[in-house]
Structures are given as C-alpha cells and as structure tokens.
Amino acid sequence: MYDKIIFVDFDGTITTEDTLDGAxxxxxxxxxxxxxxxxxxxxxxxxxxxxxxxxxxxxxSRFSEMMEYIHKVSTRDGFAEFLDEMKALGIPVVVISGGLRQLLEVKIGKYKEWFLGMHYVDLDISGDNMRLVSEYDDGKEVLKKTEIMAQYDYQTAICIGDSYTDINMAAASDVVFARDILADYLKKEGKPFISWNDFYDIIEAIKGFN
Structure with a gap:
C-alpha cells in the first residue's frame, strides 16, 4: 500500500491546452x-x-493533422521538476487521461519510466475511419477515472486536474489541486481544493504537507 499517490490528468493539466478538445x-x-x-x-x-x-x-487518413497539431502544444511549466521531486519524496505518479494514446506518447512518452501507471484512450487507425478504444468506457465517460483509481492500493489520494472530466476523480481524492473549469465547479459546490498555476506551485504545496 502506498502512503500517498498522485493521480494527474493530461489534457489541460500536464499540457497547456486540452488536446483532446483541440483534436x-x-x-x-x-x-x-x-x-x-x-x-x-x-x-x-x-x-x-x-x-x-x-x-x-x-x-x-486525417490522423497526420492531429500529429501536426500536438507538436505545437506545450507542457505546463515545472512538470519535469515535479516528477523529479515526487520521485525524491517517494510519491508515485499515475497519469489518468481520457485523451488519446498517440497524443500522450508525443508529449510525455519520454517520462514513461517515471510514472507508476499511464491510462488513456487508444485510437485505432487501422480501418478506413478512426475508432476510439477504451475498456473503461461506461457510455458516459470515455475513460472512467474512478475505476482506474480503484486498481491502486493507497491511503491518501492526491488529484491534479482542470476540467469537467476530473470532477469524479476529485470527488474520490483526499487532496485536490484544481484550476480552470474544475476549480470553478468545486468553488461553486463549496468543496475544498488547492488552486495552482503551474507544477512549481504543486511542488511547494506537497513539500509543505509531506
């Protein structure tokens, strides 16, 4: 069992914009x-x-357009340093994203060994048309994040997210770092969260209560 574990979204969280939406x-x-x-x-x-x-x-045949697009998207400041610091603190990081495997691989594939796990939606382009493939598609979410969280054994869950797709993940977490749409939602619901701008903010906050 892990004492603490971090579940982090990809689109709009690790990246500076929602790449699934952009695609x-x-x-x-x-x-x-x-x-x-x-x-x-x-x-x-x-x-x-x-x-x-x-x-x-x-x-x-339009897959190449998506690949051209993703190369123009930046990762949020401090992400590499965040992974270094979490490794030093012994806190595993799990990426849970409703985004597409090919997009994640381009932007964070080089960090793969730093993650305890990476979960995403696959895009099958072997046929005439693209096809989304996800074993965690419940008809509502294309990737049900709470179902993936349940696969891990931990005492304290830390969630990092930014949008509607992170609401259920946030509800199932003990500590929530939220920005943008997720922060607005939690504020409206009166639920506690830690606001953040970049991963340097998250590093400092976690070091403060670790």
Whole structure:
C-alpha cells in the first residue's frame, strides 16, 4: 500500500491546452462543435457519445493533422521538476487521461519510466475511419477515472486536474489541486481544493504537507 499517490490528468493539466478538445475541433466545423458542446452541457448526449460521434466518423487518413497539431502544444511549466521531486519524496505518479494514446506518447512518452501507471484512450487507425478504444468506457465517460483509481492500493489520494472530466476523480481524492473549469465547479459546490498555476506551485504545496 502506498502512503500517498498522485493521480494527474493530461489534457489541460500536464499540457497547456486540452488536446483532446483541440483534436476534436480539427475534424468538425465550429457550428457542429458548438452544437455538440451545448448538447453535453444540457445532458442530451454524454461526453463519450460526443467523442465517438466525431472520431468514429473521421477518416483515418486525417490522423497526420492531429500529429501536426500536438507538436505545437506545450507542457505546463515545472512538470519535469515535479516528477523529479515526487520521485525524491517517494510519491508515485499515475497519469489518468481520457485523451488519446498517440497524443500522450508525443508529449510525455519520454517520462514513461517515471510514472507508476499511464491510462488513456487508444485510437485505432487501422480501418478506413478512426475508432476510439477504451475498456473503461461506461457510455458516459470515455475513460472512467474512478475505476482506474480503484486498481491502486493507497491511503491518501492526491488529484491534479482542470476540467469537467476530473470532477469524479476529485470527488474520490483526499487532496485536490484544481484550476480552470474544475476549480470553478468545486468553488461553486463549496468543496475544498488547492488552486495552482503551474507544477512549481504543486511542488511547494506537497513539500509543505509531506
């Protein structure tokens, strides 16, 4: 059993923008994107359904556009130093992302040995159209993060996230670092969290209570 464990999101957390959202925008018009977003907010379709509608109907030949896009996205300041410090403190880091394997591999594949685990959605491009593949797709979330968290044995869970997809992960954690949409949601719900701007902020906070 681990004393402490860190579960960190990828899109918009490790990266400076949501790359899954960015990839989605490559393949649909602004009008169609806005329509699907409104439907998700209203609850008429789930995130999983919206993602499948986009990616499962996109020709695999357009995969190269996504790869060109991801190379332009930056990782958030202090991430490499964060991994160094957590290793020194003996706190394992697990990446849990509803993002695509190919995107994660480009941006953080070089850190693979630093993670206790990496969980993501795969994108099958072997057929005419792309196909999202996830064994943790429950029809609502394309990757149910709490189900993955349950696979690990720990006393204290520390969550780092930024968006709607991190809400359930945050609810299942003891300490939550939140920014952007996730922070706004938790503030509205009156739930405690630690705000952060970059990974240097997280390093200092964890060193303070470790």
């Amino acid at each position: 989605m925008r490559l393949f649909v018009s602004k009008e169609e994107y806005d329509k699907k977003y409104r439907e998700m907010i209203q609850g008429s379709i789930t995130l999983s359904e919206a993602l499948h509608l986009v990616f499962d109907n996109t020709p695999s």
